[in-house]
Amino acid sequence: MRNRTRVLRTATAVVGALGVLSLSACGAADTGKSKDVGGDKVVRLTVPSWVGAQANTAVAAYILKEELGYTVKSQQMGEVLAWDALSKGDIDAIMEDWGHPKEEKQYVETKKTVVKAGDLGVEGHIGWFVPKYFADAHPDVTDWKNLNKYAKDFRTAESGDKGEILEGSPDYVTNDDAIIKNLKLDLKTNYSGSEAAQITAIKKYAKEKKPFLTYWWTPQWLNAQVDLVEVKLPAYTEGCDADPKKVACAYPNTPLQKYLNADFAKNGGDAAEFLKNFKWTTEQQNEVALMIAGEKMSPEAAAEKWVKANESTWKAWLPKK
């Protein structure tokens, strides 16, 4: 009797649970964008972690709000995640991309859920840099052939008997391990794991006037605070970085690109057109980035200040009436 009751109750519970589950499965779930709060006047932008990209987003958001009447939502996330979110329609635009061949092939060419939106106008450059105070004292350090001569100056507890080259966030493309090996340099990479840690280390070394060698790039706001000089690696030629294991050349200069969600590009109206037209210079971006990072202004305040001072530039971005 007791056993039968128990079995009956168990069966009832199981049936109930399955019933609830099947009820939830009756309809297909929404797969695209969540419902827009303000109808079609909402734009979703992504904010990568580096300040230059924050500058893009802040200025674009300010103009979209004040001049075109949009509500702008921004979400912070890494680059690869941003590509995926763009494909799904969770966000509408990526305003600064440093080159993601794999994602471009997958989403732009194969799935066609993302479209190119043109040149941002800013040129990205990656390279190896030493502090100016070290380069002034040892001018020949700027030629890669002489790096082994100074390897001992770059030695740290982490690099042992080799010179250290400081690396940053894994977000950023790096071929440094291969370059070191193929050029037979007496160097070793130290991956700091994040841009913040790398910047902190650079500031620390600069303050102490210590020699250091680092993977670095422009545009970057810190370049206005710490004078760095580039080490010339073997010149970049088309295809020299095709095989990751055989790279032995400098990094290419990269015109930074914009991308839009395909549906947004088609149906996004003024916002989509504005974002396609958005184009400014490296100097202009650095100007805003320096307000944010150097002067500790909020991105919104920095954007407002720049917009009010540069009307002739951004008026040209507005959609034609």
Add this chain to the structure above:
Amino acid sequence: MTAAVSAPAARKVASFRDLARHRVGSKLVVLGALALVLVPLGIGLWGSGSWPAALTVDVSGPLDDANAWVVDNRETHPLFLYFLLHLSNTATDAVTAVHNALDAMGWTGVLAAGVLFAWRAAGLGRKGIKVAATALGAFAVCGLLGMWEATLLTIALMIVAVVAAALLGVLIGLPAGLSDRVDRALRPVLDTMQVLPAFAYLLPFVLVFGTGTPAALFCTVIYAAPPMARLTALGLRGADPSVLEASASLGASPWQRLRTARLPLARKQMLLGLNQTIMMALSMVVIAALVGAGGLGEEVYSALSTVDVGRALAAGIPIVLIAVWLDRTTAAAGDRIGESAPGGGPLHGRSAWALVLAAVGAAVLLRFAVGKAWPEGWTYDISTPVNKAQDWITEHFASGIPVLGGTEVWSEHFTLWVLNPLRDGLTWLPWWSVLLLVAAVAWLVGTWATALTATASMAAIGVLGVWTKSLDTLSQVLAALVVTLVLGVLAGVLCARAGRLERWLRPVLDAMQTMPQFVYLIPVVALFGVTRASAIIAAVVYALPAVVRITTQGLREVDPAAMEAARSLGASTRQQLLQVQLPLARPALQLAVNQGVVLVLAVVVVGGLVGGGALGYDVVKGLSRGEMGIGMTAGVAIVCLGLVLDRLTQPAAARRTRSH
């Protein structure tokens, strides 16, 4: 009288020692014999070196393929359309609904709700006033720091996550508490949920559920549910047998017994589990921001891009304060269980709840007079003074200190003289000798089953193809563990003897445990450099509180009779500690070691963000670059390391308990 009392205690101590010595001694003989046979055999067969490539299996390829499959099918496949995406949408809707409700209440409503519920939960007495004051202070500071809106977002996510994690924890804990077999089967699952770094599975979760709330919510629930499950099981298991017997003799069915006897008796433990679940959920706040969840975590994370420690701290402090508020509230509620409830009066029972709700309602209406948003004029920017303070500290402590040299010099020496030899030593050992060593130590402290699990876990690391990196990470974990245990036990001993010290330390320990590591990573790098030492310091800061607390509790609970006997025999304080207190508190100390291992491993990934390298960096890289193979492989290797270290530190306590 004195002699009679001391005899059993002394005999007990003596028998413990003899038993342990005898058992370990016999095993040592066996191990010695085995070593004589196996070491030459190993040298002959495999020589020296790292794990052989022939024995590795590539799991990166299949994982990346799975990644691509998800991307291609998630908008069309029935599994997604009819199940997974429903979960995703439900998560988003739940958090949005809670956030909208909090927003609609206005700042006065939320403030009143937090304070009054804390007061009610703590019992409305003098203690209740104290807890309510803590809640008021916590919310006020969140507003003053200019983080009110971000705080609401984080609280909304946390409410949904904690409710979900608690429910999941209870669902898992019930069968584990009622059945030994289920308990043993679930333990590795719970361990994995805690040790597998969220970074490793954030990417697949984002691909499946989307960026923002869903991925963040599910990762948080997975990480935070285990404590609730464990303590529910512990509470059910520890129910007073005499009460259960009485219930059974009255003809109660098993279901009735569960509902009316077991669960009420387990309530205290379950509340402690809830407390731990809340703390774990809060530690996920910043990681949630990595996938676009917003809230306080996003404030911390974006502040780091400009290396603005002050702003990161302004966002980190609210997280700590929310943790303190919830910790004090749940702890007070837990303390009240077991106290007899005085009847009558408007401040007790249901009428008290009615009063609380009425007061909250009034505060919500107040928003029409003072506005919904926190007043702009009531904010203070701590960013600038904090950054200046940090610069000063860095300038004065990093180097230039007479004789000592400073933190930078210490870091360099620690790396050169401790970390490098440790890593080099581990990687120098032939792979087969590492397996033998693990097997031997595990068997020494446990059973053959323990040894088998530990050895298999270590071998799995080799098969995954990350042997060298794992040994690097292991060397860091061991170093961090030693530092944590030395500092933790010392602090625990001091706290056990001086109650005042513990009260002073408690807020510090709370902050260490709940302040997002991201907030202090930058100062740590500024002081110690981009080195593995920085990663280890982050791990020590996070793991130390638990070790201190467990040690303190363990020493406090030593049998007073034994202490009295030792004192009456003229033992000095030092003798009391070394020969009575510590030996008798050994189970607690072993638990402290075990917990230290779990918590240090939880910070391996964070260490990858400040130069820790090895497995931690691979996990971070996997998430950042969308390389699921690399990230997941490294994550699984961290779990395997966790299993190895767990088996080397846990079984002795369990077996000793059984022998009691």
